[in-house]
Amino acid sequence: LRCNGNKELDKFIELSKPVTQNGTVADYIPALASAKQEHLSVSIRYLDGEEMYAGDFVEAFTLQSISKVLSLLYVLEFYGEEVVFKHVGKEPTGDPFNSIVKLEEGPDTKPLNPMINAGALAVTSLFPGNGVTERWERFQQFLTPFFEKDKIEVDTEIQKSEFDTAFLNRSMIYYLKQNEIINDDVEELMTLYTRQCSVLADCLDIAKIGSILAMNEGASFVSRRSVQIAKTFMVTCGMYNASGEFAIEVGVPAKSGVSGGILAVVPGRCGVGIFGPALDKMGNSIGGLHLIKNLSKSYNWSIF
Amino acid sequence: LRCNGNKELDKFIELSKPVTQNGTVADYIPALASAKQEHLSVSIRYLDGEEMYAGDFVEAFTLQSISKVLSLLYVLEFYGEEVVFKHVGKEPTGDPFNSIVKLEEGPDTKPLNPMINAGALAVTSLFPGNGVTERWERFQQFLTPFFEKDKIEVDTEIQKSEFDTAFLNRSMIYYLKQNEIINDDVEELMTLYTRQCSVLADCLDIAKIGSILAMNEGASFVSRRSVQIAKTFMVTCGMYNASGEFAIEVGVPAKSGVSGGILAVVPGRCGVGIFGPALDKMGNSIGGLHLIKNLSKSYNWSIF
Amino acid sequence: LRCNGNKELDKFIELSKPVTQNGTVADYIPALASAKQEHLSVSIRYLDGEEMYAGDFVEAFTLQSISKVLSLLYVLEFYGEEVVFKHVGKEPTGDPFNSIVKLEEGPDTKPLNPMINAGALAVTSLFPGNGVTERWERFQQFLTPFFEKDKIEVDTEIQKSEFDTAFLNRSMIYYLKQNEIINDDVEELMTLYTRQCSVLADCLDIAKIGSILAMNEGASFVSRRSVQIAKTFMVTCGMYNASGEFAIEVGVPAKSGVSGGILAVVPGRCGVGIFGPALDKMGNSIGGLHLIKNLSKSYNWSIF
Amino acid sequence: LRCNGNKELDKFIELSKPVTQNGTVADYIPALASAKQEHLSVSIRYLDGEEMYAGDFVEAFTLQSISKVLSLLYVLEFYGEEVVFKHVGKEPTGDPFNSIVKLEEGPDTKPLNPMINAGALAVTSLFPGNGVTERWERFQQFLTPFFEKDKIEVDTEIQKSEFDTAFLNRSMIYYLKQNEIINDDVEELMTLYTRQCSVLADCLDIAKIGSILAMNEGASFVSRRSVQIAKTFMVTCGMYNASGEFAIEVGVPAKSGVSGGILAVVPGRCGVGIFGPALDKMGNSIGGLHLIKNLSKSYNWSIF
Incomplete structure (x- = not known):
């Protein structure tokens, strides 16, 4: 068929x-x-x-969230599953994608899975490299064969807008820093995260x-x-x-x-x-x- | 292979x-x-x-919980999916199998899925027939070709023991009655439920x-x-x-x-x-x- | 003034x-x-x-819930505070009076305080005596000087109606039985509870x-x-x-x-x-x- | 006595x-x-x-948290209760002082009361003035008669340490910004908050x-x-x-x-x-x- x-x-x-x-x-x-x-x-x-x-x-x-699949693939390829799953879990959740509750009440201090926002933030914090430019450049290279284009285009207006208003994501990042899951600079991480969402x-x-x-x-x-x-x-x-x-x-x-x-x-x-x-x-x-x-x-x- | x-x-x-x-x-x-x-x-x-x-x-x-697959198949065959999914949801949950929290705080008043206890209780409450004997007899007939045995054996000692101590399941049944998901006699339902668990x-x-x-x-x-x-x-x-x-x-x-x-x-x-x-x-x-x-x-x- | x-x-x-x-x-x-x-x-x-x-x-x-004050006084007088507070806590809660969530997720397995339904059920389960009649009679004697009447009147229509529909309270009782806070017969406890609410x-x-x-x-x-x-x-x-x-x-x-x-x-x-x-x-x-x-x-x- | x-x-x-x-x-x-x-x-x-x-x-x-009483008094004196209680509630909570859960699941988007961290952050965000120096100076003037000292002393080592590690408080601030309860610069607010805690x-x-x-x-x-x-x-x-x-x-x-x-x-x-x-x-x-x-x-x- x-x-x-x-x-x-x-x-x-x-x-x-x-x-x-x-x-x-x-x-x-x-x-x-x-x-x-x-x-x-x-x-x-x-x-x-x-x-x-x-x-x-x-x-x-x-x-937007479709990028969660690509960023997950990226860190899996780079680190292997053992490292990645130290920072993010494997379980579905009945809570909303942007919920912070399970970070406090859940069985574990790490996000339940990489498809919810908290998990994708933990995944993005694993992007290798020094500074936004290098880290983005390397991720872009990973994306190239998927897109069959050399230049991955980003909608910078949308990125800026999401960067400016992403209070909830910043709240999660800090919670994950408290839980020692993320060790990144918050604004650098937010740049990488909103940029991948805006591809x-x-x-x-x-x-x-x-x-x-x-x-x-x-x-x-x-x-x-x-x-x-x-x-x-x-x-x-x-x-x-x-x-x-x-x-x-x-x-x-x-x-x-x-x-x-x-x-x-x-x-x-x-x-x-x-x-x-x-x-x-x-x-x-x-x-x-x-x-x-x-x-x-x-x-x-x-x-x- | x-x-x-x-x-x-x-x-x-x-x-x-x-x-x-x-x-x-x-x-x-x-x-x-x-x-x-x-x-x-x-x-x-x-x-x-x-x-x-x-x-x-x-x-x-x-x-035990393996029976949840068989009871789900049973009511799906009998009623079709539309009826069944009025009483139980289709979504995974990050909460434990015996959790009651989502019945109060969840997006819906019905159990999230038929693989957790609350969901399996809702499924069992759909067993057709009048009274425990007839309802069980009909379920047993459904099981027969799966087991390739005429007589489905039940460990009555385990059933009795589970029936006597299942406070948490009774708590869920009453919560589901409150939510108007279940309309069954509690003890009859508990008999059917613990009996299928004890096959x-x-x-x-x-x-x-x-x-x-x-x-x-x-x-x-x-x-x-x-x-x-x-x-x-x-x-x-x-x-x-x-x-x-x-x-x-x-x-x-x-x-x-x-x-x-x-x-x-x-x-x-x-x-x-x-x-x-x-x-x-x-x-x-x-x-x-x-x-x-x-x-x-x-x-x-x-x-x- | x-x-x-x-x-x-x-x-x-x-x-x-x-x-x-x-x-x-x-x-x-x-x-x-x-x-x-x-x-x-x-x-x-x-x-x-x-x-x-x-x-x-x-x-x-x-x-209705005003009776929670009187039933609390009753068991405090009978047992003293040490015994009573083994069955119910002393802390306020931000959750609704009829919430079951904290029984599962709370810091303790007992109800947070005697002014919420779960707590009042635990208090009522402490009513001394054998059987509904004696237990009620003794509570009524306790109430007499408060009411300055010999006969405490009960609205039996309201009681019956609440008894018949109190699925949520029964759900809590069973949860409390699971947590080993309550050791009572559920229907006897419901009778005592709805009767005090219907004074x-x-x-x-x-x-x-x-x-x-x-x-x-x-x-x-x-x-x-x-x-x-x-x-x-x-x-x-x-x-x-x-x-x-x-x-x-x-x-x-x-x-x-x-x-x-x-x-x-x-x-x-x-x-x-x-x-x-x-x-x-x-x-x-x-x-x-x-x-x-x-x-x-x-x-x-x-x-x- | x-x-x-x-x-x-x-x-x-x-x-x-x-x-x-x-x-x-x-x-x-x-x-x-x-x-x-x-x-x-x-x-x-x-x-x-x-x-x-x-x-x-x-x-x-x-x-530390004793300062929550003084900062509450300060904003009550400055704005009156009506304004203050638009930003923070009046109800006790059964959750821990540093819990974020009720900001997501609670009946309201504002913190339950000013004695928990989220509530005290909302209170501090109301401190009047422009910039940390002025806002602190004015709060200090309010404190003076309470301490009967002209100069309120701050343990700057403790303040710095708390400022550097307060991921959870920053997480709450961002959540409160999302809920439109707080409209402050996060780092300025953290400075004011940790400084009052370090008096x-x-x-x-x-x-x-x-x-x-x-x-x-x-x-x-x-x-x-x-x-x-x-x-x-x-x-x-x-x-x-x-x-x-x-x-x-x-x-x-x-x-x-x-x-x-x-x-x-x-x-x-x-x-x-x-x-x-x-x-x-x-x-x-x-x-x-x-x-x-x-x-x-x-x-x-x-x-x-």
Whole structure:
């Protein structure tokens, strides 16, 4: 069962587009609030290289939480899992992605997993190098083969806006410093963190990244084991507090972001990139979810 | 990559047996506390019917939380998912399996998922029929093809003991009645719940059940969709608060119980039954975990 | 500064009556929901025996949580503080009166204080005697001098209704049994608990009780020390989660109930009884609060 | 009942000194850890000016949380209660003094009360003036009549140490900025906060402050109403999570600090200053608590 191409994809867009009216565009910073609620795009890239796309696929968007997958892969490749999991746990959580409660009340002093904000901050604090410039440069080099572009573009307006208003993330960083999980300069860490969140991509870029993660043997620039770990987290906690439902309804490793992006991986088959800035109450793209449910059912994608 | 038979399995038992010394047998009721810490057994049953086993495979044990998979399948088959998920959620939780906190503070008034006690109690309250006898009889009929036995055996001593001491479960039932999730007579529900927990099995029985769930097309007596849902929950929350780690280290749908059993499913390949009553701090069989990690690595079982 | 009599009190009623329109009568059981939102009454009884009253003072109401003061006094008198405080703590809580969370997550396995439901259940489980009849009879004897009536009246309709619907209280009892704080039969305890909540009184009765607690030397039937302890709890946690505000705004020991009653104690001076079934969001009589703030300011009642 | 003078006080010190062996000196910063566990001192100052003292009364110590009373009085005097209570609540909490949980899960986005760290940070953020120097200078002027010294001394070593390590306080400040309760520069606020915590005093200074708060009519430099509010908070939440027990056992408004100080107020009678750096598990001076319990019983101090 394989998608027949752009025309077939068009129909999925048509079917899901009306659903975007029931969602809300994120508005905690003005730069995100200007996204168009009705936008919806999708791209599929099969492992043999065939690529298809439909909808508003020319629209670029910032990765936001989708970057959590890439930063996790980065530190796993650099340090190996043993070091990484000293700083972040492996367990899903029933609390919101930006919750600080479990850092105080939880069974452990480290964040529960790398897909929630506290965990991603701990992961980013592991970025190797001296100073923001070097640390970013090295991360950018890691990203290059995923994006198949030399220059990773960053939306600096969004980054600045997020940097300026990220009180909750700074609160978490200090809590993690108290718990001796993070040892970084707070503002340097915030720069690295908001910059990775502000990397620009379109749905074709995301599908490309997904197709790399879908290769069961890994790639020359990222090991099978790191990808395996990342995909596992995407299943257990990639879609905020709707991860369990997504696993049941769609059944593939995926990660969403507050800008409306979804990165999905159909192991051994294809990568999927979706963009639809109208979000549901859980913070996932409402049109994107509708669309990928239909895709998964039509092409029998669930790994379960 | 397929296991060669009992002799090969023997070596896995040998390797993991010493680990049982680091665990503790559950002792909240005397009947469980009498289990032997050093016991460890495993059985694998491939989809073609080949069956192998090693260790203390003659030992029978009570299903305990492993039964949560079977009761979930039962109500899914009877009512369909829409009805079932009005009474129980689909999301993993970072709280302990017997926690009551999220019923008060959670985003919803229903239990987060059917693999924690509150969720399994909600599931059991859906058992159709009038009165304990009829409701149990009907559930037993559902179990028959899984066990390939006409008569499902129950350890009545353990059941009685659990029934008498299950204050925490009764506390949850009343909380769920308050939240209007459960509408059952408390003592009748406790009878059904403790009875399903006290169903007796050995590791070969469990492997058999696992092999049924491993059949990608389902079976005449249980649909592919119900099995798919059950396997998803086993991945996201089957191993208590070590489910995330298990997904990363082992990577197959599994469910453990406090008596030391583990039911695992290798989709398209085999079912696995393990028994080792010495538990780690998370409540999983410590020897069993060690063993299944080695099996998964040796035979490349991870679905991720 | 002393109130001049019924006419002066009338003015306070007049002033506070309009406020009752902003409150809501408790409606979790029909028998309470039939109370009239606009009712408001007050009585003051000075230590020299002078008694005054105003408003709808003929209306009787059930004690509800006001009974927590009396049951605490009872077990303190019977066992002494050492025994009692093995079963219940001494600390205020920021959680709601009917919260179960701290029983799981708190620093201790016992309820935080005797003014929240869990604590009052632990206190009631200490009632001495065999069986409901004897235990109630003995408690009634303790109450007699407070009420200056031989026969303590109970609203059996309200009691039955609360008994039938008290799922949350039963949930707490079982949690406390699990924590080994309570060792009682659940239904017997629920009978004793709902019966004390359903004792009938009017605002003159409550003022009388308050005047007894206002006697700095205690009384023949209740020791100064027990009264001291009760008054302390009334200050730190007598008015649900508005206790802190009440201490600042009014500044006297007080206890409210969901039926709209308030028992207040002005040490060395007088007791106060108030009834006004329209409640604010915290569960306190909205008109009663308004009224007692004005009384406290006019007559300079604050102990701080 | 009045203390007879230094000789009588000596006996109380003698009685409580051995208890200090069961406590632990705070060691989260080296400067505090160097305090001597066996030190214990007390001073009483009656409203007529008579002053008595015993034990290691020459020892000075930093106010730490005792300063929360003074900063609260300061902003109450400056803004009035209405403004202040927009930024901080009035309710006790069952959570630890340094807990962040209720900022996320609580009924309100503001800190529960001004005696916990989050609340004191919100209070300090209200200090009027431009820049640290002016804001501190003005607070110092407010303190002058309390200390009857022109120059308020600060232990700069302790301040620096606390400033450098206060990750948890910074975490709370950012959380409060997120909740729009605090609008201050974080480092400026931390300077003001740690400086007030590091003000030096001995037990005679503290008794003097206590005697000012004990004057029922207030003083020329602090109003009766502000003092009333402060005393109320000292009763409901001045002694960390042992405030309820303290109210029952001692029964006077009091505030303790992590350096081992206790400020107590016996309304209409005297102020009390205690210093004993060995702390109990709740963070209160273990010897100091023992001592003040005995004083309260001997001289019948309880306000209840």
